[in-house]
Amino acid sequence: MLKKPGVALMKLLAIVLALFILGLLPWIDNYAHVFGFIFGFLLSYALLPFVSFGVYDRRKKISLIWICLLTVVVFLFTLLILFYIYPIYECEFCKYLTCLPLTQHFCTTQDINITTRRQL
Numbered sequence: 001m002l003k004k005p006g007v008a009l010m011k012l013l014a015i016v017l018a019l020f021i022l023g024l025l026p027w028i029d030n031y032a033h034v035f036g037f038i039f040g041f042l043l044s045y046a047l048l049p050f051v052s053f054g055v056y057d058r059r060k061k062i063s064l065i066w067i068c069l070l071t072v073v074v075f076l077f078t079l080l081i082l083f084y085i086y087p088i089y090e091c092e093f094c095k096y097l098t099c100l101p102l103t104q105h106f107c108t109t110q111d112i113n114i115t116t117r118r119q120l
Helices: 005-022 030-047 055-085 094-098
Strands: none
Touching: 005 030, 030 055, 030 094
16 A cells, blocks of 8 residues: 555656647647547546455446446547548637647647648
8 A cells, every 4th residue: 555645646747748638749649649548547447456345335336347348438439530531620629639729830830731732
C-alpha cells in the first residue's frame, strides 16, 4: 500500500496534463493520445487480474468489468463510424486539438486541410 495515495495520484495527473499540453505542439496527434488513454484505462481495468473480498465485491467488480468492455466496444464502433463511414470534415474545434496556434504562423507549416475534396 502507498503511504500517501493522494500524492501519487496528483503526480500521475500532473504528468498526464503535461503530456496533453505537450501534445498541443504541431505534428502530435492528440486524438490518438486521448482515446489511447481512455481505451488503455478501460481495458486495463477490465483485463488485469483483480482481488475480491467476498461475494458482493466480486459481483460489483464483474459488473464493472462488463461495463468497461462494453464501453470500449461502443467507443471503437463509434470511432470507426466517425472516421471511416461518416467522417466529419467541417470541424472548427478539431484543429485546436492537433495544434494550438500560439502565434500567427505556429500551425501554418502543417498544411492541415480538414475540408472534403469530394464533389457533392
